Amino acid sequence: MSEESKNNNLGLMLKELLKNRSLSMRKLSQLTDIDTATISRIINGKRKANPEHLQKFAECLKVPMSDLFIAAGYPIEQNQEMDQSDIHTSIDSIQNFLESSNLYDKTFSIVSVEQELAKYKQYTQTEEGKETILNKFEEKLQKVGSIGPFISNLKEMYEKFRLNKGTAVELALIGSALIYFILPVDVIPDYIFPVGYLDDAIAVKLVLNLLTRTDA
Structure with a gap:
């Protein structure tokens, strides 16, 4: 799987999570202290999320970290x-x-x-x-x-x-x-x-x- 495809998997998951929780990227930025532009690039597959980003997303969106790491392409197996x-x-x-x-x-x-x-x-x-x-x-x-x-x-x-x-x-x-x-x-x-x-x-x-x- 290409890097772009992995990033897109994470982006699609984040979009769905934000939609289900009625959150905007700006609000997610406020909750996680991650710059809105960075979140936008991650969601659009233009930047790879680092482990600290994923931990903050998991805590804010209340999903298992393992789900986000898998979507981001990290080899947690x-x-x-x-x-x-x-x-x-x-x-x-x-x-x-x-x-x-x-x-x-x-x-x-x-x-x-x-x-x-x-x-x-x-x-x-x-x-x-x-x-x-x-x-x-x-x-x-x-x-x-x-x-x-x-x-x-x-x-x-x-x-x-x-x-x-x-x-x-x-x-x-x-x-x-x-x-x-x-x-x-x-x-x-x-x-x-x-x-x-x-x-x-x-x-x-x-x-x-x-x-x-x-x-x-």
């Missing part, structure tokens, strides 16, 4: 092909993609994920942290769609957290993975496809490993 069960393989895949794509200029490491999880582990024990999980988890699921096999793990974690099934230590660990998933800007921003959710999958795997140790 690679996200399914990477093996989240092997953390080291996944880390290599992430770093290789980031270096070759020029979408993100920071180095990814497992330490950075562990540091975020440790921070969120404390946050999840506060009332604000608990409310964030209970009020925002389902909303984030709808935005994401069903990207990644780790989603089923997150759903199980959420039910345990919601029903308070587990020790204080276990619930804090589970909460850290849920917060990591809910917040859009973690170690790798969610809009960096196809690896934007792979670090979330690694976070889930790390927490599952820790939970196994607490059960031992």
